Amino acid sequence: MSATAAVIVAALVQGAGDDPLSTALSLAVPSEYRPLIQEAGNACPEVTPNLLAALLTQESGFNPKARSPVGAQGIAQFMPSTWETHGVDGNGDGKRDVWDPEDAIPAAAGYLCGIAKDIDEVPGDKQSNMLAAYNAGSGAVRKYGGVPPYKETQNYVKSIRALADRPAKGGGTTSPNQAANAVNAAQEMIGTPYSWGGGTAAGPSTGNCCSPNGSSGSATSGFDCSGLTLYAYGKAGIPLPRTAAQQYAASEPLTPGQARPGDLVFYGSNPASIHHVGIYVGGGWMIDAPRPGTRVKFDRLDVMSDLYSFARPKPGHSKEI
Structure with missing residues (x-):
């Protein structure tokens, strides 16, 4: 972990009202x-x-x-x-x-x-x-x-x-321990290169061609945004579909006040236009694979202007659709 990442983690743990994962009580x-x-x-x-x-x-x-x-x-x-x-x-x-x-x-x-x-x-x-x-x-x-x-x-x-380990009552969603495992898995990938189409449940992989701006991941082993979340939740024992939009459909939408670390953060204007996903870690931060030319890192939630929704994956409802 970089020095910057370590400072962010410390701030999340120590900051008042940040709701780090260990405070989740379901x-x-x-x-x-x-x-x-x-x-x-x-x-x-x-x-x-x-x-x-x-x-x-x-x-x-x-x-x-x-x-x-x-x-x-x-x-x-x-x-x-x-x-x-x-x-x-x-x-x-x-x-x-x-x-x-x-x-x-x-x-x-x-x-x-x-x-x-x-x-x-x-x-x-x-x-x-x-x-x-x-x-x-x-x-x-x-x-x-x-x-x-x-x-x-x-x-x-x-x-x-x-x-x-029981999920929150009535939700059938990710338990706090599963969310913690997902956050930990994503954090271990900090610094991994972005690769368009890259990332599987097994870890970083070469991607494919091409992103909307023409970038290819075929020569880079790493993750795109949904590849990272797919991997992290796979480590928590929860299979997710491949794309950000599909992952949103396989999750339970939340209001910002309901969000806890480990939940997914989606960007777009509506469910069909979702184009980015990250893993919320508390205190206004997430872990994500932002775009070609970058690496997996901590980002502020306002790094993009079109935050659409927080959502919590639902085990057993993650088939590709």
Whole structure:
């Protein structure tokens, strides 16, 4: 990544109100807990709001008075000894109260992050290992080199991951984790040459002739705009059709206020005239393959004057049309 790209990424992560991808929360959560989960769900890279919400759903169903037969307490089901070590005063009222979600939710996120750091050297999926350790202890995860062969723990991890990856209710659209994978895949292609007609689900490829201005991609391995989005979403497990207009037809249109990082940004005057697509990354920026003679890069959304719509790909509805 170039120094300029690194600065942009840092700004997106740190800028107030930019809504970086990790803040996306698509699960149904009681309204009084949404702000707590949104904030606590950004405590470290391994924890997302959706994953934290899924864990709380699994642990207590968001019941702050839950008590298990073995003595686990509160919305995050801390054992008293664990709370004694890892409980926090999240609301600054001078008390660490396991029964208070304003304390227990940030404490759960912090505890998960501590676990993730503690078992960082264990091979395998970091989120699954972290959840397994939350359930069975870090020692068991280390002993077995990943999720231990305990049916309860394996089902626990599977249930939370499945819930965390569930698409937004009613939309049948890309989940936050899939969107994150698409953004990451596109970001890894920063600096790849533009090639008219270039790019497949497998990566950069030579293109063809010719663009409206007569440029040929037949001698250049790289991406055009829709080739890049096709590749990025392919890495997220979502096949897209080839052209920008077809990709718009295979996606769910959004208002700008609904857009989150990972959504697609389309340019044109109507669906039939769409001529460009990029991947929104938050804060008024996207990753795109702009035009012949350029490379894949970060661009402002206003780089073109005819922004038509944001849209979210719909898995299973991406056949070429």
